[in-house]
Every structure is written in C-alpha cells, then in structure tokens.
Amino acid sequence: xxxxxxxxEWGRVVASLVGFCRxxxxxxxxxxxxxxxxTRRWARDGLPDEPRAWLVTVGxxxxxDRLRRERRHAEKLQLLPxxxxxxxxxxxxxxxxxxxxxxxxxxxxxxEARVALTLRALGGLTTAEIGRAFLVSEETMKRRLTxxxxxxxxxxxxxxxxxxxxxxxxxxxxxxxxxxxxxxxYGDQRVDLAAEAIxxxxxxxxxLPDEPEPSALLALMLLHDxxxxxxxxxxxxxxxADQDRSHWNTAQIEEGRSLLRDTRGPYAVQAAxxxxxxxxxxxxxxxxxxxxxxxxxTGSAVVELNRAVAVAETSGPRAxxxxxxxxxxxxxxxxxxxSTRAELLRRLGDEAGARTAYRRALELTTTDAERxxxxxxxxxxxxxxxxxxxxxxx
Amino acid sequence: xxxxxxINERPGADDPLDEHxxxxxxxxxxxxxxxxxxxxxxxxQSAETATTVRIADGEILLTDGPFAxxxxxxxxxxxxxxxxxxxxxxxxxxxxxxxxxxxxxxxxLGSPSR
Numbered sequence: 089x090x091x092x093x094x095x096x097e098w099g100r101v102v103a104s105l106v107g108f109c110r111x112x113x114x115x116x117x118x119x120x121x122x123x124x125x126x127t128r129r130w131a132r133d134g135l136p137d138e139p140r141a142w143l144v145t146v147g148x149x150x151x152x153d154r155l156r157r158e159r160r161h162a163e164k165l166q167l168l169p170x171x172x173x174x175x176x177x178x179x180x181x182x183x184x185x186x187x188x189x190x191x192x193x194x195x196x197x198x199x200e201a202r203v204a205l206t207l208r209a210l211g212g213l214t215t216a217e218i219g220r221a222f223l224v225s226e227e228t229m230k231r232r233l234t235x236x237x238x239x240x241x242x243x244x245x246x247x248x249x250x251x252x253x254x255x256x257x258x259x260x261x262x263x264x265x266x267x268x269x270x271x272x273x274y275g276d277q278r279v280d281l282a283a284e285a286i287x288x289x290x291x292x293x294x295x296l297p298d299e300p301e302p303s304a305l306l307a308l309m310l311l312h313d314x315x316x317x318x319x320x321x322x323x324x325x326x327x328x329a330d331q332d333r334s335h336w337n338t339a340q341i342e343e344g345r346s347l348l349r350d351t352r353g354p355y356a357v358q359a360a361x362x363x364x365x366x367x368x369x370x371x372x373x374x375x376x377x378x379x380x381x382x383x384x385x386t387g388s389a390v391v392e393l394n395r396a397v398a399v400a401e402t403s404g405p406r407a408x409x410x411x412x413x414x415x416x417x418x419x420x421x422x423x424x425x426x427s428t429r430a431e432l433l434r435r436l437g438d439e440a441g442a443r444t445a446y447r448r449a450l451e452l453t454t455t456d457a458e459r460x461x462x463x464x465x466x467x468x469x470x471x472x473x474x475x476x477x478x479x480x481x482x
Numbered sequence: 483x484x485x486x487x488x489i490n491e492r493p494g495a496d497d498p499l500d501e502h503x504x505x506x507x508x509x510x511x512x513x514x515x516x517x518x519x520x521x522x523x524x525x526x527q528s529a530e531t532a533t534t535v536r537i538a539d540g541e542i543l544l545t546d547g548p549f550a551x552x553x554x555x556x557x558x559x560x561x562x563x564x565x566x567x568x569x570x571x572x573x574x575x576x577x578x579x580x581x582x583x584x585x586x587x588x589x590x591l592g593s594p595s596r
Contacts (some may be wrong), residue, residue, distance in 0.1 A: 185593045194567075196567055196571075232536075242590055243567050243588075243589075243590050244483045244485075244564075244566040244570075244590060245566070245567050245568075246565075246566035246567060246568050248566070248568070250568060254568070297557075423525075
C-alpha cells in the first residue's frame with residue numbers, strides 16, 4: 089500500500105519540490121528523506137488523510153533544512169516562505185510534473201542525461217538502477233547526473249513548459265526520451281524500463297490530453313509491450329508470424345487501439361502499424377502504405393527497410409529485395425538490413441547469398457538472443473525450413 | 483542571468499553578398515541592440531587580423547591568425563541579460579550568422595548562483 093503511494097506520488101512530490109526550491113538536487117534529496125520518514129511514521133500511525141500533501145510538506149521542510157545548512161544558499165533562503173504549519177490540501181498543489189518533464193528533457197542537455205534525469209526525477213529510480221539499465225557503472229551514472237544538474241543550475245535551464253512556438257519541437261524531445269527508455273527496456277533488462285516508460289507516457293497523456301502525439305506514443309508502447317511475453321520462448325526470439333497469440337495481452341492491445349485517433353504524426357503512424365500487426369490476418373498492404381507515409385514523415389532508411397518486409401508479404405521477395413537494396417548503402421552497419429536481406433535471398437533460393445548476409449548480420453549483432461537466433465537461421469540455410477521473417481518488427 | 487552569445491562565422495560565407503545585402507545584414511546585427519535583453523556586444527575584425535598566444539615548452543608562442551584548420555571563426559558576441567536559457571536561446575536563434583552556416587555558443591557568465 090505504502091509502496092503504491094510512493095510509486096504514484098514520487099514524480100509529483102519531486103516536481104512540487106523543484107518548483108519550490110528550483111533545485112533538482114535538493115528536491116530529490118528532500119523527497120527521499122520525506123519518503124523515508126513516511127515509511128516509518130505511516131507504518132506506526134497509519135496513513136495520513138492527504139498522503140501527498142504530507143509528503144510535500146515534510147519534503148519542503150527538509151529542503152529548507154538543507155538549504156539552511158548550506159551557507160552558500162544564504163541569500164536564497166531569504167526568498168523562501170516559512171514552512172507551513174499544517175499540511176495543505178492536495179488540491180492546492182499545482183501539478184508541476186509537466187514542468188519537470190520539460191526540464192529533464194531540455195534539448196540543451198546531453199541526450200543520455202535527459203534519459204537519466206527523467207528516470208531519476210519522475211520515475212524515482214535510483215542512480216544504481218539507471219546505471220544498470222544503461223550498462224554503465226553507478227559512478228559513471230552519478231557523474232552524468234551531477235553534470236546535468238550543474239548545467240541546469242549554471243545555464244539557467246528553465247523549469248517551465250515552453251511557449252507555444254517552442255512546444256511542438258520540445259514535446260518531440262520529451263517523446264523521444266520516453267521512447268528511448270521504452271526501447272531500452274524492451275529487451276530483458278533487470279529494471280523494467282518498458283513499464284517505466286509506459287508509466288511516464290500515461291502521465292504525459294494525463295497532463296497534455298489535447299496533444300495527439302503523446303497518446304499515440306502511449307498507444308505504440310502499449311501495443312508493442314502487449315506482445316512481450318510472446319516475443320521470446322525459452323529465452324529465444326520468436327518472429328511475429330510464429331508468436332503464440334494467446335500470450336498477447338489483449339486488454340493492453342484494446343487500450344492501445346482505443347488511444348489511436350489522430351493518425352498524422354510519426355508516433356501515430358507507427359502505432360497504427362503496430363495495431364495492424366495485432367490483427368489476424370495481418371493487412372500487409374495497409375502496413376506497407378503506412379510505412380510509406382512514415383518514410384515521408386521521417387525520411388528514415390530504417391523505415392524503408394521495414395516497408396520492404398511488408399512488401400515481401402504482398403508482392404513477394406523479389407520486389408522486397410529491390411526496396412532493401414535501395415537502402416543498403418545507408419544501412420550497411422545496421423544488422424537488420426543484413427538479416428532481412430538474408431531472409432529474402434533465402435526465399436529466392438540464393439542460399440550462398442543468404443549465408444553471406446547472415447554472417448554479416450552476426451558480426452553486427454550485440455545480444456546473445458539475437459546471435460543464437462541468427463545462428464539457427466544460418467544453420468537452417470540449405471535445408472528447407474519454413475519461410476519466416478526477421479527484422480526490426482520482431 | 484547574463485549570457486554571452488559567442489558568434490562563430492563561416493569564413494567567406496558572406497562573400498557572395500552585394501553591397502546592398504551587406505548593409506542589410508549589418509542593420510540586422512545593429513537591430514539586436516534594440517532588444518532590451520541585449521546589454522552589450524561587439525563585432526570583431528576579420529580573422530586575418532588575429533594573433534594567437536600559446537605557451538609551448540615554457541616558451542610564449544605567437545601565431546598569426548586564429549587557430550589552425552578551423553571551419554568557423556569567432557566573429558563577435560552579444561551580452562544578454564535573460565531570465566533563463568530559453569530566453570537567451572531565443573535571442574541566439576535570430577543571429578544572422580546561423581543562416582550562413584555559422585553557429586552561436588550560448589554560455590552563461592560566471593555567476594554567483596552557487
């Protein structure tokens with residue numbers, strides 16, 4: 089029960105404290121102390137009437153204590169109002185999480201710092217957890233966070249939702265950060281970053297209900313995540329066509345579909361594709377068309393590679409191979425280019441070509457599950473295996 | 483907060499401009515001083531007039547020009563007083579050098595914030 093409250097309230101409490109003392113560092117530390125005190129106090133006395141207000145009030149007092157201890161903040165201290173005697177009602181606390189999201193994802197910060205700050209300040213993950221998820225030491229992650237906080241303070245990065253003229257571009261950065269967190273967690277990391285990204289995505293939709301792209305990103309994440317349990321079997325990757333649909337999370341698929349309204353933005357188009365891929369049979373012509381739209385929106389060669397996979401389903405491997413070969417130069421270092429090419433060559437009966445392409449994909453792969461998968465495909469090359477696909481849509 | 487907008491120009495980027503266009507460009511730079519946030523700034527003479535001082539092996543070393551093999555040359559700066567980084571960036575984004583392939587580094591001045 090207490091844990092649930094912590095999970096739900098952490099971001100809000102930190103945001104409120106950042107708004108109060110304008111210092112991410114002090115705010116996080118104060119929030120941590122408040123939550124620690126709550127654990128002891130609530131276990132003994134039971135929940136207060138307004139848990140969030142309780143946490144914010146205690147956090148404010150802790151922040152003031154800390155600022156007072158620090159002489160260097162003497163001049164700021166005079167600007168702080170005295171701590172409230174009694175907890176204020178929850179409704180009086182403005183929701184400052186939106187400002188905090190834009191602060192953490194400000195484009196003036198290094199991309200990896202945006203991710204770390206967002207997970208720390210809004211998700212409540214520890215520095216060690218974030219470090220583990222991104223495969224760096226806790227020490228490295230701590231330095232990264234410190235550098236980011238120093239920049240926020242030193243460069244005057246605003247704690248504010250950007251003006252209307254900047255909002256679309258800045259929202260793009262926020263969405264990119266959330267999607268990056270999601271994709272990092274889509275593999276099998278220890279910290280469930282995919283769940284964290286979905287949680288933050290829900291928060292953003294709640295805070296910006298009129299913006300179509302946050303809903304679209306949430307839909308996209310839900311639709312991908314709904315297939316997670318079916319994506320691997322005994323630790324091995326399973327292709328979309330071979331996935332056991334009874335392991336798909338249908339409630340999550342329904343929720344994802346219901347969030348799809350506007351289909352103009354890049355996340356909306358991707359979500360629409362993900363939705364089509366949960367249907368049976370899959371409308372591959374529809375998927376190919378949506379990829380063509382997405383290509384126009386993003387200019388991405390990876391998108392074109394994905395379109396090739398759909399083209400293979402509608403027009404056959406030869407037409408698909410032409411699409412793949414057109415982007416081969418741009419994507420030479422991308423493992424899915426080679427695994428997709430290999431699969432298409434295999435279907436065309438060019439087994440020698442397929443083996444070469446599989447080997448090139450193997451050289452570029454970074455995860456064990458993918459390596460084993462590709463080795464199996466390579467071994468099967470020459471025997472008459474069933475046709476399947478691999479590529480970014482797994 | 484005070485920020486320095488350090489303007490780096492592509493050498494020769496404005497060569498193709500005629501006299502008229504040059505005058506318009508200067509006027510554009512002068513107009514920055516009408517923004518109440520801009521509290522100072524200077525344009526530097528061309529990079530050929532620069533001398534660079536270094537210390538190598540304990541000896542003072544003078545070189546003609548800015549520094550070697552650079553694609554951008556520091557051309558001038560504005561000093562801006564703005565409430566936060568976004569406001570300073572807003573001024574920075576209007577610097578014409580950006581349209582000619584240059585860049586603007588926005589750096590807060592040493593301040594007693596901590």
